[in-house]
Amino acid sequence: MIESWRWYGDLDTISLNQILQTGASGIVTALHEIPYGEVWPRDAVAKRTARIRAAGMEWVVCESLPLHEDIKLGSGDLGTLFAHYRQSMANLAAEGVTAICYNFMPLIDWTRTDLAAPVVSGGTCLRFDAVKMAAFELHMLGRAAAEDDYSAAVVTKAAAWHEASSDDDRAALLNAIMCGLPGAYDRYDIEQLRAALARYDGMTRDDIRANFKRFLEEVVPTAEELGVRLCVHPDDPPRDILGLPRVVSGAEDVAWVMGAVDSVANGLTLCSGSLGAGPANDPVAIARTHADRIHFAHLRNVRKEPDGSFEEAAHLEGDTDMVALARVLLDEEAKRQADGRADANIPWRPDHGHDLLDDLTRDNFPGYPLIGRMRGLAEMRGVIAALKAG
Structure with missing residues (x-):
């Protein structure tokens, strides 16, 4: 397995040299400065690749080559967006980035x-x-239908939280939720968020799935020609959010994606934390079922609570059996090596570490500290080494 590390380029407070010192050999990055829907120029890809190699590592996974929102909505100039996506894939592949x-x-x-x-x-x-999220949806965003998405106990507690919260509390909650916005780090206020959500009014789960299938049909054949392995990341958390249907949340969803275009080029990013946050999900079983289509792994753990809340746990202390999960990935690697597959070694990275020690003084991207992730990397490195030896 290829030990890797997510790096945000010039936006990151963690340097390539510091990453090298963790022992990671692979870099997971993207050209975050390019707006969604535009072509990633080959010279920009080459420049990033050369910079990483000069630091003693390899760009092993592009995370991510993002989709313009119109693709998810099924609107706008889709032909151009699909063409740009295919060209960006080609430019990445030309520089050796094929995951x-x-x-x-x-x-x-x-x-x-x-x-x-x-x-x-x-x-x-x-x-x-869950209580804060319900308070945001019901009392800050004013989405009345959200009451159906939470238990009566959570709805009651949400009202109490909102009543007792200060302006600073509500601003901090909005900021935390907005940190999940993709792209050039845009942030919405409440009215802007309502307007953005309105674009999805009336869209159903089947509509989102249909748009997803069209995307796969447009790009997977090109990925096959290029030797590229696409790998979808599961929903985080694995549930509908803000009334938006999500379609990669559990075992049935993953099976649907893999079957929508049945090709090894249409694969999975196994995120044990995202899948592990779903009460009905068994990340180890999902990994075992789709092992031959796993092209990348995010290894992290979460600890769930009965009301739907969860938080990031230390890598070996949450609800998912990370030893069993590593065993599945190592077994799959052995099968690929026996079959002579070019992608026999699976890149993985420690995901969402705790902010520990000096991390607390750094301006890190949320969930991406230096020391906390290095702890996760070291713990999983030990697990993998023990399994290989045993």
Whole structure:
């Protein structure tokens, strides 16, 4: 397995040299400065690749080559958007980047209500609090239908939280939720968010799936020609958010995606944290079922609560059996090596670490600290080494 690290380029406070010191050999990055829907020029890809190689590592996964929102909506000049996506894939492949992670989450990528929730042992973590999310939807956004998405107990607590909250509390909650917006780090106020959500009015789960299938039909054949492996990232969290249907949330969804265009080029980013946040999900079983289509892995853990809340746990301390999960990935690698597959070694990265020690003084991207992720990398490195030896 290829130890990797997500890096945000010039936007990142963590340098390539610091990443090299963690022991990671692969870099997971993207050209974040290019607006969604535009072509990634080959010279820009080449420049990023050369910079990473000069630091002693390789660009092993593009995370992500994002989809313009019109593709998810099924509107606008789709022909041009699909053509641009295919050309960007070609430019990445020409420079040796053949694993491409993406997601199909409408409007907002990941969603959390707290960016620095305290951890009992010290440090902070990302958290999704069902009560705060319900308070945001019902009392700040004014989405009355949200009441059906939460238990009566959560709805009651949400009203109490909102009543007791200060302007600063509500501003912090809005900021945390807006951190999940993709693209050039745009942020919405409440009215802007309502307007953005209105574009999805009337769209059903079947509509989103139809638009997803069209995307796959447009780009997977090109991926096959280029030797590219596309790998969809599961919804985070794996549930509908803000009334938006989500379609990569559980085992049935993943099976649908893999079957929508049945090709090894249409694969999965196995995110154990995203899938693990779903009470009905078994990340190990999902990995075992689709092992031959896993092209990238995000290894992290979460600890769930009965009301739908969850928070990031230390890598070996959450609800998912990370040892069993690593075993599935190593077994798959052995099969690929026996079959002579070019993609036998699966890139993985430690995801969403706790902010620990000096992390608390850095201006990190939420969930992407240096020390916290290095702890996760070291813990999973030990698990993998023990499994290989045993």
